[in-house]
Amino acid sequence: MQNKILTFFLLSVSLWIFAACAKSPLANPNLPYPKLVYIESLNTDVVPKDFADTFINRFKILYAQAPNSNLQEVRFYFTDYYNESREEFSPMASFSLVPRYLLQLHVQVITSSHxxxxxxxxxxxxxxxxxxxSQDFDGLILKILQE
Structure with a gap:
């Protein structure tokens, strides 16, 4: 009886882990996206490139679902980046039990009219x-696509 319970538990956990590891797709490279420009020189801190790659990938995925033909160019950069797991002093950081990335995303959207x-x-x-x-930037991206 204990072996059946253990087997059921292990199968359940492995199925849960397998489902959690499922990835959402990468963006379709064949669609005509607006020009996406990461202006790294405007970053106020050294920001890992993963954030820019995530923004670009999620923008392309959401653009494919709800295209906006008025968009011509999207420029973006990050400021006020801080990684709490490094335990360095930051005046912007607040107490948290879970270490976080703190950052600010700036996006400039250029359309045909404004x-x-x-x-x-x-x-x-x-x-x-x-x-x-990661879908952390989806709210802002959807707001941009609705403009």
């Missing part, structure tokens, strides 16, 4: 960030 700037701050748990599949 230019618009977007800024949003993020607190992303270090353990929860899975580049290039």
């Amino acid at each position: 230019t618009q700037d977007f800024t949003q701050s993020y607190q992303i748990p270090v353990m929860g960030f899975n580049p290039p599949y």
